[in-house]
Amino acid sequence: MFMRFTALFVGLAAASLIVCGGGSTGPRQKEPGRIYVQNVGYVEDGKKFEVFVTVVSVDGQVPGDRDLPQGVQLYQELEIPQGGEPVPVTGVLHGGARVVLRFRVTGGFGYQTREWELPFEVDGNKLIYVTGVNPFEGKLYYEERSYG
Numbered sequence: 080m081f082m083r084f085t086a087l088f089v090g091l092a093a094a095s096l097i098v099c100g101g102g103s104t105g106p107r108q109k110e111p112g113r114i115y116v117q118n119v120g121y122v123e124d125g126k127k128f129e130v131f132v133t134v135v136s137v138d139g140q141v142p143g144d145r146d147l148p149q150g151v152q153l154y155q156e157l158e159i160p161q162g163g164e165p166v167p168v169t170g171v172l173h174g175g176a177r178v179v180l181r182f183r184v185t186g187g188f189g190y191q192t193r194e195w196e197l198p199f200e201v202d203g204n205k206l207i208y209v210t211g212v213n214p215f216e217g218k219l220y221y222e223e224r225s226y227g
Contacts, residue, residue, distance in 0.1 A: 109174030
C-alpha cells in the first residue's frame with residue numbers, strides 16, 4: 080500500500096514539473112527606474128491648469144541627492160508644463176521603492192490651489208499621466224503608465 084502512494088506522489092510531482100515548466104520562478108523582481116510626470120489635462124470646463132511636483136519621500140525617508148534628477152534640490156518644486164514632454168521627477172530608484180509625490184495644481188478655476196500627496200511604487204520607468212482635475216470635488220485625475 081505504501082509503495083502505491085509513493086508511486087502516485089512521485090507521478091503527480093513529475094507531472095506538475097512538466098506542466099509548470101520545471102520549477103517555480105517565485106515572485107517577479109521589480110525593476111529599477113525613474114518616475115516621470117506629464118500634464119495633458121484640463122479642468123472640467125476646459126480651462127488650463129498648472130502642475131508642480133515635489134518628491135516628499137523615498138521609502139519613508141527624506142530623499143537624498145541620488146533620489147532626485149541631476150540639478151534638482153531637496154523639496155524643489157518641478158513645474159510640469161501643460162502639453163509638454165514628460166518630466167523626470169526622480170533619479171533612478173531601486174525596484175520596489177515607495178515614493179510619495181506632492182502635486183500642487185493652480186489656475187483654471189478661480190486661481191485656487193489644491194494639493195495632493197500620492198504614493199507610487201517603482202517597477203521600471205513609470206509615467207504619471209495627469210489628465211484632469213476637479214477642484215470642487217478635490218480630485219486629481221491621472222493614469223500610471225509604463226514608460227520607455
